[in-house]
Amino acid sequence: MNTYDAGKFDIAVIGAGHAGIEAALAAARMGMETICLTVSLDAVGNMPC
Numbered sequence: 001m002n003t004y005d006a007g008k009f010d011i012a013v014i015g016a017g018h019a020g021i022e023a024a025l026a027a028a029r030m031g032m033e034t035i036c037l038t039v040s041l042d043a044v045g046n047m048p049c
Contacts, residue, residue: 006035008033009033010033011024012036017043017046
């Protein structure tokens with residue numbers, strides 16, 4: 001089994017669609033240590049509509 005230590009963050013945003021990117025940006029602007037996780041880099045910022 002492999003382990004990975006990503007560090008310590010105040011907030012983790014799961015999903016990098018339109019809403020996820022907005023949430024991560026808002027948290028970062030508030031000074032929080034932020035990480036945004038996604039399954040596919042091809043879908044970053046995509047809007048469903």
